[in-house]
Amino acid sequence: xAYKEKISDMRREIRAMNRLIPETAAGxxxxxGAVKENGPLSLMExxxxxxxxxxxxxxxxxxxxxVEALMKAGATRExxxxxxxxxxxxxxxxxxxxxxxxxxxxxxxxxxxxAAE
Numbered sequence: 644x645a646y647k648e649k650i651s652d653m654r655r656e657i658r659a660m661n662r663l664i665p666e667t668a669a670g671x672x673x674x675x676g677a678v679k680e681n682g683p684l685s686l687m688e689x690x691x692x693x694x695x696x697x698x699x700x701x702x703x704x705x706x707x708x709x710v711e712a713l714m715k716a717g718a719t720r721e722x723x724x725x726x727x728x729x730x731x732x733x734x735x736x737x738x739x740x741x742x743x744x745x746x747x748x749x750x751x752x753x754x755x756x757x758a759a760e
Contacts, residue, residue, distance in 0.1 A: 646707055646748040653704045687716040691726050698730045698741040706741060710748045723749055 661668035679686055690713045697705035713723065727742040734741075 646751045649704065650707050650711060653707070685716075687713065687718055690716055690718070691722075694745060695726060695730050695733075698727075698738055698745060699734050701737060701741055703741070703744055706745045707748050710745055711752060714749070714752055720749060720753070 679689060682689075684692075690709050694706065694709040694713065697709055710723075723746070727745060730738045730742050
């Protein structure tokens with residue numbers, strides 16, 4: 644499955660869960676907003692931290708979402724590579740594998756859309 648499809652499918656699953664437990668979803672959304680909107684770090688720096696944690700925790704949906712968020716925040720592929728290098732240094736072989744997922748997701752999302760035939 645392509646990364647764009649994985650992101651779309653995960654969003655659909657999260658929406659279904661949010662309908663089931665709206666109070667929990669609202670609480671998580673409030674926490675996410677508070678963390679992203681406050682403090683001395685930029686949103687991009689915070690997303691790099693989140694990506695590092697996602698790689699270390701081996702959460703592919705999290706990796707996909709944070710790569711997408713980094714792209715929207717103006718990150719570069721080169722800076723992503725620097726962060727992935729730190730993830731690999733800290734996490735060894737498993738981090739290498741999930742860092743490769745993060746790079747593949749970036750490359751797919753950065754590619755121009757191909758017209759459906």
